[in-house]
Amino acid sequence: MSPNAFGIVGIENDIRKLRQLDFDDSQEINRVAARLEFQLTRACLRYATGQRFGYINPRRVFNNLDVEKEDTVHHRTIYRELFDIPMDVPSSSFYRSVLSKIKNDSIAAFLSEIQPDGKYYRQMKEMLYEQPDNEQRRCILCNMERGRWRLRQPIPESGKYIVVNIPAYHLYAFDADTLLDMRIVCGAQKTKTPLLTSAIEWMEVNPQWVIPRSIVEKDVVKHVGDTAYFARNRYQIYEKTTNKVIDVSSVSRSMLLSGNYRVAQQSGSDNSLGRIVFRFKNNYSVFLHYTSNPGAFMRDMRAVSHGCVRVAKPFELAQYVLDQPDEWLLDRIRISMDIKPETERGRAYLERHSEDKEHRLIGYVPVKPHVPLFLIYYTIWPDENGSVRTWPDVYGYDQIIWERLQPYI
Secondary structure, eight states, X not given: OOGGGGTHHHHHHHHHHHHHTOOSSHHHHHHHXXXXXXXXXXXXXXXXXXXXXXXXXXXXXXXXXXXXXEXXXXXXXEEOOOEEOOBOOOOHHHHHHHHHHHHTTOHHHHHHHTSOOOHHHHHHHHHHHTOOOHHHHHHHHHHHHHHHSOBSSOOOSSSEEXXXXXXXXXXXXXXXXXXXXXXXXXXXXXXOOOEEEEEEEEEEESOOEEOOHHHHHHTGGGGTTOHHHHHHTTEEEEETTTOOEEOGGGOOHHHHHTTSEEEEEOOSTTOTTTTEEEEEOOSSOOOEEOOSOGGGGGOSOOEEESSSEEESOHHHHHHXXXXXXXXXXXXHHHHHTTOOOOSHHHHHHHHHTTTOHHHHXXXXXXXXXXXXXXXXXXXXXXXXXSOEEEOOOTTSHHHHHHHHHGGGO
């Protein structure tokens, strides 16, 4: 960190004056001593807070980044929320603890205790010692700042959990010493995937897609009156209060925009969510799902969705999240996803219901215990082989962090 961020030059000058007794009168020495105590205390608090909690507040930065709309009534700008990871922040008790350590002359040990000690933070710190070029150094410092943020639910270093790292366009599902990895598609620049922590609680097989209001307002409403469009995409319109299906030819633009109706795409192989959805609680109505357009997984740049995360290996992920599933349940899921069953019971069941497709489908599948999920953004992160790599700054977040870190670097 830069000495200028902590007023080191002024502190050194005042210490030199006190050591040399370079004063004209007693009032000046009192002023310098008081100023030095203030500057030392401020520097210590600033450093301790930055190392313990981070030098920038990501919630404040990223949730005031993308404009969602202008509120002309209240004359304010409404921003999209992009960061919803619960974090610890500095408290009055923390500041009192720092001041107590200063008073008791135990600040050195305290500052050592509060240093970030995560595995990836330590790796990035070692990378910094290797004297990287300017661009790599900037990337390392931005990711070290991320490593200082005190997540209330930190990413574990063992156990069963899922990490989706957006810059890597990859999902990593850990379980003891095993790893399931797969490509993902994330939100586009204008519809970024939010950063959050949650847990996968259930799956929906052959889901109906309830189209988000934002997409209805932006895309669907343009096709009001075009019954062929609704038929081609297998969209139905429901009245929310009665759940009654409305004739699309009778729906007007104002009706769709009123908020009293919902548009849903029927389940099936051409459903935009694909054959399976992995649900977890969040404030954005995002989820993991497959897709009817798997070709997007072959692209290098895969930030093209409306905000949800598409996964390339949905059945393998379903197997992973289920706790010791029996083969019959897996075959029911396979049959529902048009995958060949692997058991005699499954094959017999499929043959028995070959003409009765509705009877073959399975819907809600609970996930117990829930599987922790982390949607994160690290431009330095291990790949599927465990090798630490640099990933592209998909959303430009490194640049934003770098600008905010300038007073400290």
